Amino acid sequence: MIEGKSLVNPGKFLGAIGEYEKANVVIVGLPMDYTVSFKAGSRFGPASIRQASYGLECYSVYLDRRLEDKKYYDLGDLVLPYGNVEKSLDLISKTTENILKSGKKGIFLGGEHLVTYGILKEYLKKYGDNLVILHFDAHTDLREEFFGEPYSHATVMKRVWDIANGAKMYSFGIRSGEKEEFEFAKKNIHMFLYDVVEPLKKLINDIKDYPIYISLDIDVIDPAFAPGTGTPEPGGITIKEALEVIHILKDLNVVGMDLVEVSPSHDIAGITSILAAKIIRESILSFF
Amino acid sequence: MIEGKSLVNPGKFLGAIGEYEKANVVIVGLPMDYTVSFKAGSRFGPASIRQASYGLECYSVYLDRRLEDKKYYDLGDLVLPYGNVEKSLDLISKTTENILKSGKKGIFLGGEHLVTYGILKEYLKKYGDNLVILHFDAHTDLREEFFGEPYSHATVMKRVWDIANGAKMYSFGIRSGEKEEFEFAKKNIHMFLYDVVEPLKKLINDIKDYPIYISLDIDVIDPAFAPGTGTPEPGGITIKEALEVIHILKDLNVVGMDLVEVSPSHDIAGITSILAAKIIRESILSFF
């Protein structure tokens, strides 16, 4: 354990070996899942996704594109104060601000879903209500509070809505939540139950001229395909559908993306981390 | 190990915290899988399903219903004599009899599939040939005997047929068995291979006026979605199909149900137990 640093380097994502200055996309790990200092859940997600990426090819036959033709850089993982939600979100916001100021796009690897709040705070500052937020998840994440706490992975999309100021939010693949959350969703955001591909296809024309942010909770995918996550919810989409989502967004103006809730210590045979790494590769090739 | 008791309480299913008297549905665990007194297979199924249920919401967006509006109670697990099949089945029958006498409906958590025989003995006494038995399984379970034994998880549906006296039996999703079993099935029961949703939809009109009992062996679902079971059989249905089965039966007169063969020590990341807990929640909301 080395304190007093702002970033650690647990390897780099497949091929992310250029220079920071020349990159227009920046990968950063957000190992937030709090207060237990080792061996907890999604904290090790980013390191595990990077490790898994080494088993992948650099070429995607789906897109006929190669990582070698992309300029992206891997910053490593932020060093966050274990168990202090507020300071952690501040550090995440500050990092996001720096990435955005330098004109780059961010790929954020969680960590728990609450990190999305720290990220989107800055994206909303920059893009205002122009920003389109695409949220893929098994859960609504729209609670006002969770066990009394306003900042939680179960409230994150509600917290985002609080500061969204009219930026459009679309949720896909949702299949779990409390009644009140669904009622809130009906009035205030666009929510598509169970499915992701068909609703996204219909939407694509409406959003194609806007800057897009993607928040992808790995649990939108069925536990059979992605068991390595904290709150597996049976009945999710297949990995083929998840890949199709990435491919539908091909060449759109995606300005940022997070992939959260990968928890390698609950994974089996590493298949969730490999899947996450493949989604990131396809994302870089599809729209970054 | 505490002998000399008839029930133990390894927690209660999500929300099953009311009073026994006011409940019209009763959950009971049947930890039968015999002679090894600890750490065997499906014996720990009921406890594991309960534990997994705490991670679920009380609300189902599929049905727009909430557990808070249902009256159900969790009795805990029966204490059974390890390795004594006969006495165990007797105790299961006695418990079933008590539940039925008090006008309640039962949700039985296995345990191995043989428990269904002990349960249905009493249901058939009460409902006679009026009862419709819906059996979801990868295996026929129709052998006359198994390694010389007449009472076995591989013979259970044949033993049920022996006492069914004309009550209608429908098997769904079957994909494994001996030739003789399929020949018996052709003549004596209604068996649908591989699939569950389409045959059930066609059947629904014929059975909607009868009391229905559901016996759901978790291995009807593909091992990718439900690896935590004793005899995984590749080529099964998806969890989406399993949930659709529960939803097709919405508001029908289901008078009892078992969910058997969940074996947590063979599970991975707990996904089979979570799946089982979700099926039970949806069942309570759909037809109990």
Add this chain to the structure above:
Amino acid sequence: MIEGKSLVNPGKFLGAIGEYEKANVVIVGLPMDYTVSFKAGSRFGPASIRQASYGLECYSVYLDRRLEDKKYYDLGDLVLPYGNVEKSLDLISKTTENILKSGKKGIFLGGEHLVTYGILKEYLKKYGDNLVILHFDAHTDLREEFFGEPYSHATVMKRVWDIANGAKMYSFGIRSGEKEEFEFAKKNIHMFLYDVVEPLKKLINDIKDYPIYISLDIDVIDPAFAPGTGTPEPGGITIKEALEVIHILKDLNVVGMDLVEVSPSHDIAGITSILAAKIIRESILSFF
């Protein structure tokens, strides 16, 4: 997930089936490990220890005593606000206060080690500098802060010292920490490196007339014997030594005890939970 309750009941420890009022020892689970709401680490420790206890005998041949002759009760698990350290410690303190007020002794099942601070706050109020604190751990836990946070599982014994006001603290089995922590220890507390049995035997005469509180971090035991913990540290004591510690304290005036950092999702074949359950059984029989 059921919010708005103060206690949940995930089963009861082996034989803890009497009445609260008649008990003089109370078991309570403190599922604190924060912000991830399901499937994290030590949060599931208490439930797993209870489940494992059912495989044990009620009789200890080591002590020739039986649980049937003891009066203890299992309150279940506290419901804590995920990710809010302060409120959680308050709730833990309040529960401890209630137990102490009613003249009972507490057995606290963690959860992370920080819970000990919430507990000892009340014990120190009641017993003042008369209290002897025996701390068994691989780690010093004496940092002033950890990644900037004053309240953490890595600072807990320093926080306890801050309020100990001269109550004697003894640490055993320590083999990991920063240099500054060991320097602090040398001046302010009694710390025994690596070993537990010999130093405790020498000490026993000095403490036998005082009220004793035991804080046992499961990682004092070597990871070979107790792999199911968040920060395994190779080179620990054996389970035989751990049991001997409990037996050395036979019939002393132990007024409270915690057993923390059991993390079942990192365990293998359940051996850490079984071990924890055995330690609790022996503790009840030895000095409660």
Add this chain to the structure above:
Amino acid sequence: MIEGKSLVNPGKFLGAIGEYEKANVVIVGLPMDYTVSFKAGSRFGPASIRQASYGLECYSVYLDRRLEDKKYYDLGDLVLPYGNVEKSLDLISKTTENILKSGKKGIFLGGEHLVTYGILKEYLKKYGDNLVILHFDAHTDLREEFFGEPYSHATVMKRVWDIANGAKMYSFGIRSGEKEEFEFAKKNIHMFLYDVVEPLKKLINDIKDYPIYISLDIDVIDPAFAPGTGTPEPGGITIKEALEVIHILKDLNVVGMDLVEVSPSHDIAGITSILAAKIIRESILSFF
């Protein structure tokens, strides 16, 4: 470890208990994955598939056929020199030659995919450009060399092409490879991306009069269904599709088959081995 033998017998596949002379199909295990002498990956594939086969029925309801009516024999596993690729391929070729000389057909259980080269060398000698090679895989396996090596599981289909001399090669389900491999494939072989069932159905008329060899890399199936393999690649086919492939080929002139890359130490709950055993059973019943 017993050196100096050419075959070891780690059990026999379900029902493979007749005499070698009377069999017209021969199963042989090729435990090649090199230089680590114990506990590596696919080396234990054959033994694990055999063990898993005992849990299956001898009857297939898909085909209404029984193993009892087939004449097949299980030779056991070849003893190969760990880490010597060349000698191992020679031994595999020699064994294949013997099987073919005696007029029998071979079912080869890998081991890594490179074994296919040793096998097909002999099949191509016997059948010349008449042979139709059906290759099911997630990966192209068409590299010229891999980390400088010409003989590797990543180059195997290119090595086969080098000696195929016009024998037709069809690849199915491919979803991963380098750009150059796909360009090579376009010019020289028939490659179908992602899918297996539809392209095979269209092809069936063209190949039905030729001797067919099947090379099935288990990773063509999605990791959710077959996690126990060395290089899981998300986005594969389902087990239902894999079984349909076997059934489409019913009664065709299949003269040999390999099933490779099953790696039991990365499997979960044995589901990949059970799946492989079921594929072998269906293959014996469908076309051998």
Add this chain to the structure above:
Amino acid sequence: MIEGKSLVNPGKFLGAIGEYEKANVVIVGLPMDYTVSFKAGSRFGPASIRQASYGLECYSVYLDRRLEDKKYYDLGDLVLPYGNVEKSLDLISKTTENILKSGKKGIFLGGEHLVTYGILKEYLKKYGDNLVILHFDAHTDLREEFFGEPYSHATVMKRVWDIANGAKMYSFGIRSGEKEEFEFAKKNIHMFLYDVVEPLKKLINDIKDYPIYISLDIDVIDPAFAPGTGTPEPGGITIKEALEVIHILKDLNVVGMDLVEVSPSHDIAGITSILAAKIIRESILSFF
């Protein structure tokens, strides 16, 4: 699943490849753990021990002896009627009888501990009260009945005592049981708590002229060393002590031996099966 046979052959123990007739020691697997037909606990013990044996050397440096110089044969596993305790014990007795009649010695691989009763019934017939029974176990196994059943793995040594008629029984390493069992033991058998090596050394002179039978429950060894068992009991002996036991008995007149309760599906990294295989190898070399 192949019914109607009396023995199946899931491989042979390391080097057990000679002829039955020439062997003076016979290995046989007793896969009894009942009613679940696949994937339960100790049923797969024998197959797993054999598989693990292939990773061992044939030479023991402890004893400076080689398997090549011993004549032993591996019969395979008995086919037992799942869930029928009585018939299974009969079959085990019959097999034992055959082995003894032919003047050979038996090595019996469990399966659950109850198999010992079926075996010793025949040994006691042959050797009468001359037989010395050495029992290594964590548990007394001396109950009169267990959950109402007289024949159980928890009653087995009591059942043996019932028919022992004065044959001497010695139990070693015991650390768990009910008070009544220890009281019975004090009066009727020789029981040594916790330890094995010292008591055995003291005893060796008294028993060296008698025929000896060894019943070794793998759980006598601590779960850290042997986690793959049904009822792990912390505080056991080390593997070094277990090996020393085998070596102390060098060249004594051991006429039979069982090694029971190895449960591979609860094992980790196969270490329990490897350990069991090593104990069997050392036993063959030490006293068979």
Add this chain to the structure above:
Amino acid sequence: MIEGKSLVNPGKFLGAIGEYEKANVVIVGLPMDYTVSFKAGSRFGPASIRQASYGLECYSVYLDRRLEDKKYYDLGDLVLPYGNVEKSLDLISKTTENILKSGKKGIFLGGEHLVTYGILKEYLKKYGDNLVILHFDAHTDLREEFFGEPYSHATVMKRVWDIANGAKMYSFGIRSGEKEEFEFAKKNIHMFLYDVVEPLKKLINDIKDYPIYISLDIDVIDPAFAPGTGTPEPGGITIKEALEVIHILKDLNVVGMDLVEVSPSHDIAGITSILAAKIIRESILSFF
């Protein structure tokens, strides 16, 4: 997969963040275990040990020293041609040569034990028969060939002896091998069976003036403490003994060291990797 590079950087060992030029100790990973390109055994050892190191403190209370006071650098992992033993050993030798030329000492993380041959070739060139080789292992590794191959993890110490030219070799903790190997050992090297601490203590005076190379196969430690290895051999030393070995060598002239055969995919709860990381930390602090 990125070919055409000589080194990859899967993170750096705890605190190894200085400059290469200033370091006097260099860590390098040798991911050799061949032909399977992903997910095999010890190939992932180095990456896993580094990852585990982040959970350790920088301070050792055993030695009262801190990593901050040491100058060491982590080169990352060599990129080796899968399955080509000869080229790989050449690359390892070349890297070793470079390290030695620059006057630095090497810490080599395996990978399989055969890497030691490539390393020692260069050390023996530099130090000649002055070099003292301390070899800690469960296995002799002294075969002339293994399954016909002269270069193998089972022959490595014999290959080293072939080029040692009188440099002294000491083997410790050995408990497995063929008879011929032990006979060879008796005549040609110094071999201590089972134990490490006592023989090393006796030896220390004789070797204290020589340059020392340490080859530590993790399987010298018992599988209970270090299950994550390819050929676990029960009956090994404890982790306390392993640490004592490192501490006995304090401040001696150790010029190089390897730690081999850590196989994370067979590990449980990461305890073997954590253990390996702790041994490396203690080694840096003790004698580098």
